[in-house]
Amino acid sequence: MVDAEIKRDRIIIRHKGKKWDWMLEPRYWRNTMIWTALLVVFPIISYFVSPILLTTVITANLYAAIAIPLALMTVGTGRLNFGPNFFIGVGGYAAALLSIAYGWGPLKTLPFAFIFSMASALLFSPLVILARGLYYVLLTLLLPLVFMEVTFIYTDIFKGDVGLSGIKLLVNLGRVKLNFLACAYISMALMLLYLLVVNKILKSRYGLIMATINDDEEVAHGIGVNINKVKILAFIFPAGMIGVAGWFYAHYFATFAGITYLPLSFMVKVLLVIFIGGRTQVFGCVVGGYFIAFLEMILISTLGEIQPFVFPIILLILLFALPEGLFGIYRRRRYREYLPTLHVRR
Amino acid sequence: MSEILKVRNITKSFGGLTAVNNLSFDISPGETVGLIGPNGAGKTTLVNVLCGSYYADSGEIEMDGKRITRMKPYERCHLGLSRTYQIPRPFPELTALMSVVTSALCGKKRINRGLDDAGAEATHYLEFVGLFSKRNILARDLTFFEMRMLELARALATTPKLLFVDEVMAGLNPGEANKAVHLIARAKEEFGLTIFWIEHVMAVLMEAAERIIAIHFGEKIAEGPPDEIASNEKVIEAYLGSGWKGKAHA
Amino acid sequence: MWGTLQVVVIYAFVLGSLYLLISLGFSIICGVLRIFHLGYAYLFTLTVYLVWMFMKEFGLGLIPAILGMVGVQFIISYLLYKGVIKKYVEHEEILLTGLLLVSIIVEQGVNYRYPIQAGVFIQTTLIEGSSRIGATSISNQLLVGAGIGILLTILFILFFLKTKTGLAVRGLSQDLYSSRIIGINIEALYTFTMFLVLIPVIVGTLIVAPAWAVDPGMGSLYMTTAILVSILGGLGNIKGTIIASYLIGLTHAVISFVVGEPRFMNLSALVLVMIILMVRPQGIAKSEALW
Numbered sequence: 001m002v003d004a005e006i007k008r009d010r011i012i013i014r015h016k017g018k019k020w021d022w023m024l025e026p027r028y029w030r031n032t033m034i035w036t037a038l039l040v041v042f043p044i045i046s047y048f049v050s051p052i053l054l055t056t057v058i059t060a061n062l063y064a065a066i067a068i069p070l071a072l073m074t075v076g077t078g079r080l081n082f083g084p085n086f087f088i089g090v091g092g093y094a095a096a097l098l099s100i101a102y103g104w105g106p107l108k109t110l111p112f113a114f115i116f117s118m119a120s121a122l123l124f125s126p127l128v129i130l131a132r133g134l135y136y137v138l139l140t141l142l143l144p145l146v147f148m149e150v151t152f153i154y155t156d157i158f159k160g161d162v163g164l165s166g167i168k169l170l171v172n173l174g175r176v177k178l179n180f181l182a183c184a185y186i187s188m189a190l191m192l193l194y195l196l197v198v199n200k201i202l203k204s205r206y207g208l209i210m211a212t213i214n215d216d217e218e219v220a221h222g223i224g225v226n227i228n229k230v231k232i233l234a235f236i237f238p239a240g241m242i243g244v245a246g247w248f249y250a251h252y253f254a255t256f257a258g259i260t261y262l263p264l265s266f267m268v269k270v271l272l273v274i275f276i277g278g279r280t281q282v283f284g285c286v287v288g289g290y291f292i293a294f295l296e297m298i299l300i301s302t303l304g305e306i307q308p309f310v311f312p313i314i315l316l317i318l319l320f321a322l323p324e325g326l327f328g329i330y331r332r333r334r335y336r337e338y339l340p341t342l343h344v345r346r
Numbered sequence: 347m348s349e350i351l352k353v354r355n356i357t358k359s360f361g362g363l364t365a366v367n368n369l370s371f372d373i374s375p376g377e378t379v380g381l382i383g384p385n386g387a388g389k390t391t392l393v394n395v396l397c398g399s400y401y402a403d404s405g406e407i408e409m410d411g412k413r414i415t416r417m418k419p420y421e422r423c424h425l426g427l428s429r430t431y432q433i434p435r436p437f438p439e440l441t442a443l444m445s446v447v448t449s450a451l452c453g454k455k456r457i458n459r460g461l462d463d464a465g466a467e468a469t470h471y472l473e474f475v476g477l478f479s480k481r482n483i484l485a486r487d488l489t490f491f492e493m494r495m496l497e498l499a500r501a502l503a504t505t506p507k508l509l510f511v512d513e514v515m516a517g518l519n520p521g522e523a524n525k526a527v528h529l530i531a532r533a534k535e536e537f538g539l540t541i542f543w544i545e546h547v548m549a550v551l552m553e554a555a556e557r558i559i560a561i562h563f564g565e566k567i568a569e570g571p572p573d574e575i576a577s578n579e580k581v582i583e584a585y586l587g588s589g590w591k592g593k594a595h596a
Numbered sequence: 597m598w599g600t601l602q603v604v605v606i607y608a609f610v611l612g613s614l615y616l617l618i619s620l621g622f623s624i625i626c627g628v629l630r631i632f633h634l635g636y637a638y639l640f641t642l643t644v645y646l647v648w649m650f651m652k653e654f655g656l657g658l659i660p661a662i663l664g665m666v667g668v669q670f671i672i673s674y675l676l677y678k679g680v681i682k683k684y685v686e687h688e689e690i691l692l693t694g695l696l697l698v699s700i701i702v703e704q705g706v707n708y709r710y711p712i713q714a715g716v717f718i719q720t721t722l723i724e725g726s727s728r729i730g731a732t733s734i735s736n737q738l739l740v741g742a743g744i745g746i747l748l749t750i751l752f753i754l755f756f757l758k759t760k761t762g763l764a765v766r767g768l769s770q771d772l773y774s775s776r777i778i779g780i781n782i783e784a785l786y787t788f789t790m791f792l793v794l795i796p797v798i799v800g801t802l803i804v805a806p807a808w809a810v811d812p813g814m815g816s817l818y819m820t821t822a823i824l825v826s827i828l829g830g831l832g833n834i835k836g837t838i839i840a841s842y843l844i845g846l847t848h849a850v851i852s853f854v855v856g857e858p859r860f861m862n863l864s865a866l867v868l869v870m871i872i873l874m875v876r877p878q879g880i881a882k883s884e885a886l887w
Contacts, residue, residue, distance in 0.1 A: 017457035080689050127870075130877045134632055134831070137692060138823050139870070141634070145820055146866050153859040205451050205461045208440075212448050215437040222397060223504055224423035224452035264816060265700055271693050309704040316697045319690060320683075 064289030069238035076234020091243025117243020151258035356405035380555035426507030436485035453504025612845030613745035617800030621793030627832015635695035637815030830881025
């Protein structure tokens with residue numbers, strides 16, 4: 001069935017006539033190891049400093065966990081999805097409704113959140129193929145807004161403005177601070193898992209195929225790439241991953257309201273994680289996530305009420321001042337591999 | 347001998363303009379067939395229809411006995427059809443090596459090929475066209491001739507049976523043109539290809555092609571060995587106008 | 597049955613004409629500047645709240661307040677064009693996100709200063725009361741608005757067809773480089789277009805303000821309609837936008853009066869747009885040009 005072979009510098013997996021090799025290059029691991037160690041240690045330190053830091057870490061991990069699949073979706077479909085929070089809504093509501101209706105715990109609702117998000121993506125997948133560049137932007141922009149309207153319309157089911165409550169908690173270790181710590185590590189594990197998976201995909205042959213579709217679709221079609229299949233898969237799979245972030249929100253807060261995640265204000269934060277973090281560079285999403293989460297926290301604690309007004313202004317300034325994103329500045333000095341460009345108008 | 351490509355009554359119109367009008371011809375395996383015609387005759391449209399970028403309005407295309415009229419381009423590629431482009435279309439953000447690796451990966455289905463193996467194959471093709479030393483340069487930074495060679499390598503890496511060469515001589519100086527012709531001849535021998543060669547430069551086809559098809563306004567006006575075509579009255583009229591009719595020499 | 601038909605037709609007509617006022621600007625900007633003005637939503641919010649601010653903070657009357665608002669809007673449009681759009685027209689993703697941020701900034705700023713409880717209300721009702729047409733009664737204000745909508749659209753069409761500037765704008769919308777070659781002043785025309793589209797938006801918002809909701813988030817509601825109409829009609833094509841406005845007006849009327857569920861208006865419009873896009877991916881319009 002599936003054959004695995006371990007050689008000195010690679011792992012080879014064979015299945016049904018196809019072959020995948022995973023190069024093991026320890027010399028590239030050093031930086032990743034250092035940063036991962038720092039990340040992993042951070043929650044424990046925050047635990048002893050202040051609970052606000054812990055919640056910010058959780059928020060940051062989740063922003064990154066949303067941005068990373070979005071980057072994969074962008075590279076794979078060749079366009080930027082301007083409404084990723086639609087999938088957060090689907091995943092979160094799936095988890096919330098199942099938990100409230102049947103009393104399921106988080107582990108049981110997880111696969112359903114994943115599958116429902118993918119199903120909703122499959123439903124809207126003709127968008128990826130049919131909608132040209134800017135039409136795609138507009139229609140994906142509209143999806144979460146219309147979904148939000150639906151949650152208001154069917155307020156008895158979705159409770160769009162108030163939110164569903166009574167969802168099972170993710171972990172319950174007794175003390176609130178311990179819960180936060182546990183959630184911090186779970187969200188970090190989720191983010192790191194996504195990072196690993198998406199990075200692997202982008203560096204593999206699938207990333208290469210997606211790069212060719214991005215660069216010149218017609219030629220890619222002519223050399224044997226099934227562009228429609230790649231695009232749809234690149235749309236559905238990351239959508240499921242984003243839906244899992246919605247699942248996390250639902251079980252972490254024990255409430256889930258459409259109005260928190262579906263309007264433009266949340267969506268713009270996710271988009272900015274990508275832009276400030278560094279476009280489609282997946283490691284940049286982590287940087288962007290932490291940056292935006294901590295920026296928000298600092299502004300809320302210092303400015304108070306005027307924060308929703310100042311925050312987008314600062315984001316706008318950063319957007320213009322950092323065309324390559326924070327990670328892009330770091331990357332400039334250590335160019336290593338192919339980085340696909342972001343196309344909007346096509 | 348079964349034909350590798352059978353084209354029957356292909357018609358393709360764009361609005362009111364009929365670009366290809368009821369065209370039929372055959373190609374036998376191992377042949378080099380040339381296609382000539384003045385500008386606007388419909389040559390590139392014909393190749394686009396045969397390769398799948400457009401679908402024909404009517405008519406049938408058969409390759410190796412299979413009907414490919416409605417197949418998508420990538421399916422035709424998997425059956426063994428490959429092409430180069432008149433204006434080179436490299437993948438601008440990929441290196442030369444990576445462009446050919448993608449072809450090698452996605453071309454005909456072969457078992458047991460990982461990314462590394464595709465890389466090894468790609469270097470073989472790059473070496474064949476002479477671009478091995480430039481393999482890590484971004485495709486858009488290559489010179490014009492190198493881009494054409496890259497196009498050729500990319501098309502060859504899909505291990506085609508039938509290769510469409512679209513005006514590969516355009517814009518090359520005589521030295522480069524010579525190299526290109528020999529390269530295509532070598533490719534044909536080494537990889538066992540059948541070549542369908544669209545060209546403007548008559549001298550090249552005179553030597554390289556065994557049979558030439560001439561089209562004008564989307565219709566076939568002549569078909570035959572090169573010297574017959576060169577003295578065919580209709581061909582001369584199409585290229586030079588009716589004032590030259592009768593003044594051709596044998 | 598006959599009564600319902602009357603109601604549907606009348607409301608389709610009125611709604612369609614009002615949507616024209618809202619969407620025409622978005623469509624024209626898309627067609628001429630070839631960008632998506634995702635910040636378009638801020639125009640609606642600013643129209644209403646600037647007038648309110650001038651009246652309350654500076655004690656101006658209604659008309660001077662409106663004039664002040666128009667002036668400020670012109671300045672902001674100009675700054676937006678010069679500062680944001682012109683610089684980032686090459687990097688579309690930055691441009692779109694930036695424009696989106698602009699509309700959010702405006703919405704949040706307005707929300708901070710005049711939250712929804714502040715009870716903002718602009719007395720721009722031109723004709724009080726409502727009239728009875730056939731089987732239904734409809735607010736006079738909306739009727740007047742529909743009339744003005746049609747009038748403005750006709751003026752726009754005449755402008756684009758008959759005047760020299762209009763012809764230049766049409767040429768610009770079709771091909772940028774050819775326009776440059778024949779000596780059209782691209783910059784001036786772009787700025788002019790940004791100003792031109794302010795007119796239907798301001799007029800439309802002022803008219804519907806007393807009839808429809810006024811709150812800091814109103815921009816996104818109108819924006820959604822404008823986006824749907826523009827996509828359906830084919831971005832940047834006036835003929836298509838007109839047809840699409842009435843189509844969506846009809847959809848809304850049918851959903852409200854025949855199906856009886858006015859809550860589904862936006863959702864049904866979205867479904868309609870997606871269905872039509874599947875059949876005809878470039879929208880209703882036959883060409884990509886302005887007319």
